[in-house]
Amino acid sequence: xxxxxxxxxxxxxxxxxxxxxxxxxxxxxxxxxxxxxxxxxxxxxxxxxxxxxxxxxxxxxxxxxxxxxxxxxxxxxxxxxxxxxxxxxxxxxxxxxxxxxxxxxxxxxxxxxxxxxxxxxxxxxxxxxxxxxxxxxxxxxxxxxxxxxxxxxxxxxxxxxxxxxxxxxxxxxxxxxxxxxxxxxxxxxxxxxxxxxxxxxxxxxxxxxxxxxxxxxxxxxxxxxxxxxxxxxxxxxxxxxxxxxxxxxxxxxxxxxxxxxxxxxxxxxxxxxxxxxxxxxxxxxxxxxxxxxxxxxxxxxxxxxxxxxxxxxxxxxxxxxxxxxxxxxxxxxxxxx
Amino acid sequence: xxxxxxxxxxxxxxxxxxxxxxxxxxxxxxxxxxxxxxxxxxxxxxxxxxxxxxxxxxxxxxxxxxxxxxxxxxxxxxxxxxxxxxxxxxxxxxxxxxxxxxxxxxxxxxxxxxxxx
Numbered sequence: 001x002x003x004x005x006x007x008x009x010x011x012x013x014x015x016x017x018x019x020x021x022x023x024x025x026x027x028x029x030x031x032x033x034x035x036x037x038x039x040x041x042x043x044x045x046x047x048x049x050x051x052x053x054x055x056x057x058x059x060x061x062x063x064x065x066x067x068x069x070x071x072x073x074x075x076x077x078x079x080x081x082x083x084x085x086x087x088x089x090x091x092x093x094x095x096x097x098x099x100x101x102x103x104x105x106x107x108x109x110x111x112x113x114x115x116x117x118x119x120x121x122x123x124x125x126x127x128x129x130x131x132x133x134x135x136x137x138x139x140x141x142x143x144x145x146x147x148x149x150x151x152x153x154x155x156x157x158x159x160x161x162x163x164x165x166x167x168x169x170x171x172x173x174x175x176x177x178x179x180x181x182x183x184x185x186x187x188x189x190x191x192x193x194x195x196x197x198x199x200x201x202x203x204x205x206x207x208x209x210x211x212x213x214x215x216x217x218x219x220x221x222x223x224x225x226x227x228x229x230x231x232x233x234x235x236x237x238x239x240x241x242x243x244x245x246x247x248x249x250x251x252x253x254x255x256x257x258x259x260x261x262x263x264x265x266x267x268x269x270x271x272x273x274x275x276x277x278x279x280x281x282x283x284x285x286x287x288x289x290x291x292x293x294x295x296x297x298x299x300x301x302x303x304x305x306x307x308x309x310x311x312x313x314x315x316x317x318x319x320x321x322x323x324x325x326x327x328x329x330x331x332x333x334x335x336x337x
Numbered sequence: 338x339x340x341x342x343x344x345x346x347x348x349x350x351x352x353x354x355x356x357x358x359x360x361x362x363x364x365x366x367x368x369x370x371x372x373x374x375x376x377x378x379x380x381x382x383x384x385x386x387x388x389x390x391x392x393x394x395x396x397x398x399x400x401x402x403x404x405x406x407x408x409x410x411x412x413x414x415x416x417x418x419x420x421x422x423x424x425x426x427x428x429x430x431x432x433x434x435x436x437x438x439x440x441x442x443x444x445x446x447x448x449x450x451x452x453x454x
Contacts, residue, residue, distance in 0.1 A: 089441065105393075106392075109390070109391070110392060110437070110439070111390065112439075163440060164440055328360070
């Protein structure tokens with residue numbers, strides 16, 4: 001009686017997946033760096049003597065550069081996403097949808113378009129907020145950091161409006177949307193924070209300024225606590241999302257969507273294991289004042305672990321980019337019956 | 338570890354339950370799919386499992402000769418699409434539809450209904 005228009009060949013060669021992946025990764029990094037600054041770096045450095053030292057200066061310069069590049073990349077990939085999606089919706093070549101005004105119809109008359117207008121607004125406001133902050137005080141207060149974190153969260157979380165979170169009707173849709181929003185925010189907190197954490201630890205270890213081990217311990221502990229919260233939210237929101245999109249255990253194994261989701265869950269589980277090892281073994285060793293040599297080695301392992309988690313997280317995000325354009329397992333099961 | 342076990346159990350328990358259908362699928366129609374109605378309907382109404390995008394959703398109703406018998410632009414409200422019909426003579430009519438759901442996925446399909454005894 002009805003059929004979905006997306007086949008496996010479309011998935012394998014679809015540039016929309018690449019653009020979605022770039023957009024997801026860059027948005028997660030933007031939010032992650034801003035969140036890390038608010039919840040980890042600034043409290044850990046608040047009382048530290050090395051706040052104005054070379055390590056912190058290098059850390060700030062490097063994270064600011066990554067933040068701005070990621071923000072620009074997310075805006076550009078967002079525009080490319082809009083163009084490619086318009087072409088797919090209208091079943092026309094991309095140059096035709098640009099010249100023919102289909103993009104404008106998608107932007108002005110669809111929920112996706114509304115979400116994109118909103119997200120563009122958040123991106124611009126975030127850019128202004130970051131620029132004002134960098135142009136002003138070198139050590140902004142909590143209240144100066146908070147609006148940027150709010151906007152970064154809104155920018156990342158509103159991606160929920162552009163995907164499967166929109167599915168369903170009424171209350172069910174609202175629950176799905178809320179779960180998707182929280183899932184994205186938690187991903188930003190944890191996955192997005194791994195890069196700034198690794199950078200902070202690398203520079204602290206490289207310059208070895210006074211009290212660097214206690215700052216490294218404080219930052220790693222704060223990030224670990226944040227990680228527990230993020231993992232909890234990811235598990236709960238992921239369970240809710242899976243209940244909407246998978247339907248049953250059989251679909252998880254029998255459908256392509258379910259199999260990809262299984263792979264994503266496996267990568268996530270590996271990330272949780274690494275984070276658990278950090279918390280159980282590396283963090284106590286770093287914080288127990290065991291001497292400079294052991295601290296240096298421990299920090300090196302923490303950085304390696306953060307990079308490994310980042311690589312796994314990248315795999316997770318790439319899968320998310322693919323899943324978003326596939327028919328969920330509930331649909332595939334419908335087609336099988 | 339206990340928390341992880343609990344979370345995994347919760348995940349499996351929730352996933353074992355019935356899920357809502359995703360994408361915009363046709364739930365039911367008026368007149369019913371494949372049905373025979375004694376009097377000519379004034380409109381065809383399609384109910385979907387999801388909210389629709391009116392800018393990219395369409396419907397066509399045609400008679401056995403392929404001539405259009407609908408009144409043109411459909412009216413769309415949330416997950417319901419309806420289109421008015423011309424005065425229908427007894428016979429078989431085919432309904433073709435294509436919709437874009439708010440999650441930007443396109444689905445399409447067709448069905449028939451009969452007017453007369």
